[in-house]
Amino acid sequence: MKAFFQSLLRHPSGRIGAAIVLLYIIVALLSQAGLTPYDPLKQFRIERLQGATLAHWMGTDMFGRDVLSRLMIGIGQSFLVAFSSVGLAAVIGTLLGLTAAWFGHLWDGLVMRLMDVLLAFPAILLALLFIAVVGPGTFTSILAIAFVYTPIFTRVVRGPALSIKTRDFVDAARSFGSSTSYILTRHLMLNLVAPLTVQVTLALAWSLLTESGLSFLGLGTQPPNSSLGLMLADSVNLMEMAPWLLIFPALAVMLGILGFNLLGDALRDILDPRMRRVVA
Amino acid sequence: MSKLLSVSGLKVGFGRGDALRPVVHGVDFDLAAGETLAIVGESGSGKSVTALSINRLVDYGGGRILDGRMDFLTAGGAVINLATASDRRMEKIRGGEIGMIFQEPMTSLNPVLTIGEQISEAFRLQRGLTGQAARAATLEALERVRIADAARRLGYYPHQLSGGMLQRVMIAMALATNPRLLIADEPTTALDVSVQAQIMALLAELRRETGTGLIFITHDMGLVAGIADRVMVMKEGQVVEQGPLDRILDHPDHPYTQHLLKAVPHFSGGRHVRRDHRRASAGETTPTLKVEGMTVRFPATAGLLRRSIGAIHAVESVDFDVMPGETLAIVGESGSGKSTTARALLGLVKPSRGTFSVLDERPANRRKPVQMVFQNPYASLNPRLDVESLLAEPVLASGERVDAAVRARMAALLERVGLPANSIRRYAHEFSGGQRQRLCIARALMVNPAVLVLDEAVSALDVSVQAKVLDLLIDLQNEMKLAYLFVSHDMAVVERIAHRVAVLYAGRIVEIGAAQAVLSSPQHAYTRRLIAAVPTMERRREIFELDTATIPTLLRPPGYEPPQDHWRVCGEDHQVRIEGDPYKDQNHVADARR
Structure with a gap:
């Protein structure tokens, strides 16, 4: 574990990615704990649509609310959605992929064809469809994003699982009479941790984007709550008058995605034994 | 006899700068035309690297020739130093003058091309033959390696042929241009015994027919006796002994050669x-x-x-x-x-x-009375589990808990199979092949089986390690009446x-x-x-x-x-x-x- 963090810090993009992600997580935690500079809903009527000042580092919006505070809350909200949806997708996807690979035959065919159908739609379209049926809201956007990313995890897990399944140590386990659940968790899952970690990190980046997209369209987080996509949507009409309203949330989205992608790339390098030599 | 190849002070390493890791430390030998030199050693002895250095294929594996000369007498009568020859020169020599046969015929051929296409490719590149001429030459090459019904086989894809047949195809390709030197890197290791005998027979016959010099790399002293004129024994990148076949086999000087000869299971x-x-x-x-x-x-x-x-x-x-x-x-x-x-x-x-x-x-319990040790110790141990978890598995599988008694048995078995006491927290990759197989044996014995199935349990190991593992198995059998x-x-x-x-x-x-x-x-x-x-x-x-x-x-x-x-x-x-x-x-x- 210690060696893992050391090689992560030695990896150039890993260092940057890890720093960005860590910063976001701290911001998200602070905002959820209520430690923002101002109450994000408090309206400073006199100071509406101000640019950056000493009192309001990122200015104020059209209702006079502090942009920095709202941004922090927004990051917290986006992270909540991203982490829960990716977590959900990873669990369901892994379960499906693992059982598909292990039991094969009809179950494998059924699961994988369903995943093929889901993957055939663009992610945002599928999420829209889901929300159209269930109705908008934070919880539904979590479900929608999880729904959209499940097939990716299923595929990522099924491939390696199929190859690990044929390895001798799995045969050895079966020869001892180990139970299926033991083999699936100890032998298959443990060897899938590396590809899964990478996939989770990358999926976090995409789901951050999808969440912003859904909120932007008014289908995710509902006002007066704040989220990055919602802040962008609010700022569009004031773009020329108050560009900071657009720039800061947009930067936040971009930087977040960049952070996760850099971290994902680094993890792939570190966790893939074939790449290890190149990095070291 | 004239010298076909004269190697002196050959040093080969991998990596550069601080990471430079020399693997061959100064090898000297001569090979006369038509002579067969066997290079013998266990895994990691540098025998393959030495061979790959001769045709400079080592360059493509990240290796580098650090020092030494390799004077090769070309067909034209000129002597060139292979160690410093240009890449373009080497391409000509590799195709035309030095042929090579690899260990795994299944992976050395392109699966999507027919064997006819692959052999005629060699003729096209090296002799410029096309169309009917190439086909005729290909046919002849296949017949030369005694493939029956050659005309029909030309249209076969590699997966349609057995390992022995594929190795013959590889030999046909290597001989396509009448090389003056043939390098065979463990050409029969992946094959069955009777197929191995046929390939050895073929090599011996072809050598007589064509007068090709042969460098034969193997870990198997038994094979050496059948084909070599001279033998060179390598260990850890150094030549420990070389000389004529009879002297090496009958009067080995170096203790390592004696050890190797003793370890070879004599049939x-x-x-x-x-x-x-x-x-x-x-x-x-x-x-x-x-x-x-x-x-x-x-x-x-x-x-x-x-x-x-x-x-x-x-x-x-x-x-x-x-x-x-x-x-x-x-x-x-x-x-x-x-x-x-x-x-x-x-x-x-x-x-x-x-x-x-x-x-x-034993009293009725869920413990399986038949346990198995697999062939490949590198594949039969989960790389992500430590030794304790590996040994615990058969116990857990029979529905028991890992308690103090089980832990004591782990320690006792580890000691009994000859593994250090501190192994328990280590992972499979920290052990050598022989140690891993000992670990597999200990794992199989965890639940006190009555029958042990050993599926090619020593065939992936070096001969000297093989002998020790066999001794261990015999001792354990006598002790436990397995x-x-x-x-x-x-x-x-x-x-x-x-x-x-x-x-x-x-x-x-x-x-x-x-x-x-x-x-x-x-x-x-x-x-x-x-x-x-x-x-x-x-x-x-x-x-x-x-x-x-x-x-x-x-x-x-x-x-x-x-x-x-x-x-x-x-x-x-x-x-x-x-x-x-x-x-x-x-x-x-x-x-x-x-």
């Missing part, structure tokens, strides 16, 4: 079988393992609709028993059904018919560990009996062929005979039932199946892959 035709066990006559003792009429068939389907076209009769009505403290060796070539038999006992494949019973004197089912293709190893031998051919036992009887006076034609194929130290430069018999197909039409076996008893404990000449079986399809 002596049943003269040195184990005598530490006397088989009790029937009724006296109950066998630990009794197998009756074991039959394994795999359904075979064809076409888009997966229409059933019959079944592969992988194992057919196999009967045998193993007494406590006894080793039964199951020998045969790949596809003979020996591994399938072993796997059926472990429940890894489901027998279609037949029963097996294990005498288990019954061993030892599956192997290596007759020398079998002679060393077996009390009894069962010979499997095309899924059926053709001969079974006391090891001494079966190995010294084989009765069945197939057993004789297997034993004749074993390379030994005694048979120096003996001309192997080319045998073109092939294994019959095991695919039978639906509902097919084989005729009843008839047995001839030819000794107190020696039986052989009576049959017409197996090589004239009507179901005999040449070259069918299993």
Whole structure:
């Protein structure tokens, strides 16, 4: 574990990615704990649509609310959605992929064809469809994003699982009479941790984007709550008058995605034994 | 004789700067035209790197020649130093003057091109032949390596040919341009014994016909005796000894050579079988393992609709028993059904018919009385688990908890198989191949089995390690009265560990009996062929005979039932199946892959 963090810090993009992600997580935690500079809903009527000042580092919006505070809350909200949806997708996807690979035959065919159908739609379209049926809201956007990313995890897990399944140590386990659940968790899952970690990190980046997209369209987080996509949507009409309203949330989205992608790339390098030599 | 190749002070390393890791530290040798030099060593000795340096293929593997000269006499009479020759020059030499044969014929050929296309490619590049001329030359090349029915085989893809056939194709390609030097890197390691004998015979004949110089790399001293003129023994990147074949084999100077020679399992035709066990006559003792009429068939389907076209009769009505403290060796070539038999006992494949019973004197529990040690110790240990978790698995699988008693047993077994006490927190990759196999043995013994199935358990190990693991197995057997089912293709190893031998051919036992009887006076034609194929130290430069018999197909039409076996008893404990000449079986399809 210690060696893992050391090689992560030695990896150039890993260092940057890890720093960005860590910063976001701290911001998200602070905002959820209520430690923002101002109450994000408090309206400073006199100071509406101000640019950056000493009192309001990122200015104020059209209702006079502090942009920095709202941004922090927004990051917290986006992270909540991203982490829960990716977590959900990873669990369901892994379960499906693992059982598909292990039991094969009809179950494998059924699961994988369903995943093929889901993957055939663009992610945002599928999420829209889901929300159209269930109705908008934070919880539904979590479900929608999880729904959209499940097939990716299923595929990522099924491939390696199929190859690990044929390895001798799995045969050895079966020869001892180990139970299926033991083999699936100890032998298959443990060897899938590396590809899964990478996939989770990358999926976090995409789901951050999808969440912003859904909120932007008014289908995710509902006002007066704040989220990055919602802040962008609010700022569009004031773009020329108050560009900071657009720039800061947009930067936040971009930087977040960049952070996760850099971290994902680094993890792939570190966790893939074939790449290890190149990095070291 | 003129020198074809003269290597002096060759040093090869991998990596650069701080990471530079030298692997060959100054090798010198000379090779005369038409001479065969065998380079012998265990894994990591630098023998392959030395060979790959000669045609500079080592450059593509990240290696670099650090120092030394390699003077090669070209066909034109000029002498060039291969160590410093330009890449363009080397391309010409690799194709035209130095041929190479690799270990794995299956992965050395391109799977999407027919073998005809691949061989004619060599002719096109090196001699500029195209069209009919290339085809004719290809045909001739295939005939030269004794591939029967060559014209039809040209259109075959690699997957349609057996390993032995593919290695012949590789040799045909290497010889396409009449090289003056042929480098063979463990060319028979991936092949069965009888196929190995054929490839060795082919190499020996071709060498006589073409006068090619040959560098033969191997870990097997037994093979060296059959082909080499001179022998060079390498260890850790250094030459420990070199000289003429007879001197090295008969009067080795260096302790390492002596050690290697001693470690080679000598096959002596049943003269040195184990005598530490006397088989009790029937009724006296109950066998630990009794197998009756074991039959394994795999359904075979064809076409888009997966229409059933019959079944592969992988194992057919196999009967045998193993007494406590006894080793039964199951020998045969790949596809003979020996591994399938072993796997059926472990429940890894489901027998279609037949029963097996294990005498288990221990109190009834869920512990499986049959445990297995697999061939490849690198693949049979989960890389993500530490030793404690690995050893705990059979215990957990039998529904028990890992308590202090189990931990004590782990420590005791680790010590017993010769692993350091601090192994318990380590992971499989921190151990060498031999240590891993010891770990696998300890794991199999965790639940106190009555029967241990050893599926080619030592064939992935270096000879000296192999010998030590065999000793350990024999000691453990005597200590714990274990019954061993030892599956192997290596007759020398079998002679060393077996009390009894069962010979499997095309899924059926053709001969079974006391090891001494079966190995010294084989009765069945197939057993004789297997034993004749074993390379030994005694048979120096003996001309192997080319045998073109092939294994019959095991695919039978639906509902097919084989005729009843008839047995001839030819000794107190020696039986052989009576049959017409197996090589004239009507179901005999040449070259069918299993």
